[in-house]
Amino acid sequence: xxxxxxxxSWVICKSGxxxxxxxxxxxxxxxxxxxxxxxxxxxxxxMATSNEGSKATYEQGVEKDKFLINHASLTLSxxxxxxxxxxxxxxxxxxxxxxDSGNTIYFGEGSWLTVV
Amino acid sequence: xxxxxxxLPTLSVQEGDNSIINCAYSNSASDYFIWYKxxxxxxxxxxxxxxxxxxxxxxxRVTVLLNKTVKHLSLQIAATQPGDSAVYFCAENxxxxxxxxxxxxxxxxxxxx
Numbered sequence: 001x002x003x004x005x006x007x008x009s010w011v012i013c014k015s016g017x018x019x020x021x022x023x024x025x026x027x028x029x030x031x032x033x034x035x036x037x038x039x040x041x042x043x044x045x046x047m048a049t050s051n052e053g054s055k056a057t058y059e060q061g062v063e064k065d066k067f068l069i070n071h072a073s074l075t076l077s078x079x080x081x082x083x084x085x086x087x088x089x090x091x092x093x094x095x096x097x098x099x100d101s102g103n104t105i106y107f108g109e110g111s112w113l114t115v116v
Numbered sequence: 117x118x119x120x121x122x123x124l125p126t127l128s129v130q131e132g133d134n135s136i137i138n139c140a141y142s143n144s145a146s147d148y149f150i151w152y153k154x155x156x157x158x159x160x161x162x163x164x165x166x167x168x169x170x171x172x173x174x175x176x177r178v179t180v181l182l183n184k185t186v187k188h189l190s191l192q193i194a195a196t197q198p199g200d201s202a203v204y205f206c207a208e209n210x211x212x213x214x215x216x217x218x219x220x221x222x223x224x225x226x227x228x229x
Contacts, residue, residue, distance in 0.1 A: 006159075034216055041124050043205060044160070044219040093159050097215050105150075105217060107159040 002028050004096045006108035013084055013115055020080045021111045023094030028106075029074035030096035035067075038091040038110075050077040084115040124203060126224040135193040135227075139206035139220045144187060146208035150217065151180055151191045153202045160205065163191070193225075201227045 003026040013019045023033055031052045036044040048069050049057040056069035068080040077096075081088050093110040097103060129135045141149065147168040152160035166173045166180045166189075173180050179192040189206045203224050207217040 032215065036219075043222045046216060046218060049216055091157075095217070103215055105215065107152075107161075109159040110157070112157075 002026075002096075002098050002104070002106045004094065004106045004108040006092075006094055006111045008111060009109065010112035011114070013113070015085055015115055016083055018080055018082045019084055019113060020078050021092055021094075021113070023077045023079070023096065023108055025075045025096040025098070025106070028096075028098045030077075030098060031074060032097040033071060033077040034095045034097075034105075035069060035077070035079050036093045036095070038093060040091075044093060047079075052077075081113065084113070086115045089113055089115045124222050124224045126226055128226045128228060129196050131196060131198060131227055131229050133196055135191075135196045135200070135225060137191045137193075137204050137223045137225065139189040139191075139223075141187050141189055141206065141208045141220065142218070143208060143210050144184075145211050147211040148209040149180070149182060149189055150207045150209075151178075151189075152205045152207060152219075153200075154205060154222075155202045163204075196225075196227050198227050198229065201225055 005024045007022045033050040035047045037047050038044045046059050047062045050069045050071040052071045058064045071077040091110050095105050095107045150165040151163040153163050154160045164175045164178050164180050166182050171182050177194045181190045203222050205222045206220040
């Protein structure tokens, strides 16, 4: 079946630095990808919709200047957490929309971010 | 039975029993619903989906019921197994929402031998 890969699986960074998380659709093209954040024992919260070749659409309350999203190709979207703080520590999950499979959404395995 | 934990409610069942996990969705305009299973430290795993023009759909050991009148979704798992222990989320797709999924609060299913 279709696979969505996230890299890195886990990352530790220092406060004030930026960290980039990649989301790749390995065997299909995804014009639309989605980024979620999940804190421990909570649900997935949609952060933004990433559209290939255009600006991302952010959900209310998500700072677009802090969470930079780039979707430069049909198989790759990146989320950059800028000037990271400990409260940004979370599980970040992406999903990709496959138009080939009747608009099926496939999820990545997530990326753990710890800011120290 | 059910209990409300710090964030996620927990449903505890005995192995072999049937489990019913409930979800109240928020938007009457939602036209597509999915149940996901999430194991610790992993991404969501698709279980079963249903469109708003249906009220029941069955898969292997799982059944999803949709009641649009009260905006309620349920997931029934037959003969629950230890491997079913996980957190279960319902997700809704709002019609015209460009396929973005909004997730419910989630329920932790604990299966005891």
